[in-house]
Amino acid sequence: AHKSMRLKDYDVGPFIGLVVTIVCGTVFFLVQLREYYWNSYTIADSVYGSVFYLLTGFPGMHVVVGLLWLMVSLVRLWRGEFSSQRHFGFEACIWYWHFVDVVWVALWCLVYVWFGGWLYMWWFKMWDGDVY
Numbered sequence: 003a004h005k006s007m008r009l010k011d012y013d014v015g016p017f018i019g020l021v022v023t024i025v026c027g028t029v030f031f032l033v034q035l036r037e038y039y040w041n042s043y044t045i046a047d048s049v050y051g052s053v054f055y056l057l058t059g060f061p062g063m064h065v066v067v068g069l070l071w072l073m074v075s076l077v078r079l080w081r082g083e084f085s086s087q088r089h090f091g092f093e094a095c096i097w098y099w100h101f102v103d104v105v106w107v108a109l110w111c112l113v114y115v116w117f118g119g120w121l122y123m124w125w126f127k128m129w130d131g132d133v134y
Contacts, residue, residue, distance in 0.1 A: 021076070
């Protein structure tokens with residue numbers, strides 16, 4: 003969407019890019035809600051539950067804020083308020099969205115791969131159960 007905007011393609015490229023990003027963000031948020039619903043633990047069950055919901059809830063909240071910002075950018079694009087030289091609001095939204103992406107990838111590696119996944123089990127077996 004940003005590349006199309008900079009190339010002065012205001013008809014198709016930015017709209018498709020923004021709509022696809024909004025759909026992907028919505029799917030991510032719905033999958034996160036589904037995971038929260040089907041988890042066998044709650045925020046009050048243990049330290050792991052508290053930390054899990056804290057670490058995944060804040061980025062989830064930021065995804066919602068990013069989705070709202072993307073929708074506002076889509077409306078502004080539709081109204082013709084952006085040009086190839088004047089689109090800072092859209093660019094700031096892109097920066098915010100990439101920040102949320104990077105944080106989520108780091109948290110996914112930490113929470114899903116390390117704490118509850120195959121990497122943790124590999125580490126545990128490597129040290130014969132003595133991980134500390």
